[in-house]
Amino acid sequence: MSWIQTYTGKAFYPLREEPGIIDIRDIAHALSLQCRFNGHCSDFYSVAQHSVHVSEVVPDAFALWGLLHDAAEAYLTDLPRPVKSHMPQFRDLEDRLLGLIMAQHQLSMPMPDEVRLADEQMLMTEARDLMEVPPMDWKIPVMPFDDMKIKPLSPKKAEQLFLQRYAELTA
Numbered sequence: 001m002s003w004i005q006t007y008t009g010k011a012f013y014p015l016r017e018e019p020g021i022i023d024i025r026d027i028a029h030a031l032s033l034q035c036r037f038n039g040h041c042s043d044f045y046s047v048a049q050h051s052v053h054v055s056e057v058v059p060d061a062f063a064l065w066g067l068l069h070d071a072a073e074a075y076l077t078d079l080p081r082p083v084k085s086h087m088p089q090f091r092d093l094e095d096r097l098l099g100l101i102m103a104q105h106q107l108s109m110p111m112p113d114e115v116r117l118a119d120e121q122m123l124m125t126e127a128r129d130l131m132e133v134p135p136m137d138w139k140i141p142v143m144p145f146d147d148m149k150i151k152p153l154s155p156k157k158a159e160q161l162f163l164q165r166y167a168e169l170t171a
Helices: 026-031 048-056 060-068 090-106 113-130 153-169
Strands: none
Touching: 026 048, 026 153, 048 060, 048 113, 048 153, 060 090, 060 153, 090 153
16 A cells, blocks of 8 residues: 545555645644654644644744644654654655645745744743653753743644634635
8 A cells, every 4th residue: 555545535645756635634634633742741732733833933924834844744744853863764755745745835945944943942842831851951952932831722623723824824
């Protein structure tokens, strides 16, 4: 089997150059059901909600990029950083698919520095609010957002929020 069935019932071929129809509803739904931190946080906290937060803290010109920065994970899932760093083929596949998603939205690769920084700051904010005190330094050289407190949403609410934000940014 070389395809996955998406939430909206499409056949998606993640290993092909042209994988198939990329649908924002599939992205929103799948990301709303994927938990950040590989599930090791205190409460379920979705990649969809994380993506909305990133889109809200970047400069307006990068908001859609911020919302979609993890969109490839809807089709490929994600791997923890220490694992992904040892899997260059997976990273290449993820980058290729993200490039297709961004091209569909008239956004260019690579990820803008503003989005990368916001993603890292959001990571540290989420870790502060949703994880136990770390046993050692994560060695991520950014500070969390002081003026933000993460309150996890249900998957359904995160999906709705993601789609609402997408509609705002693409209107």
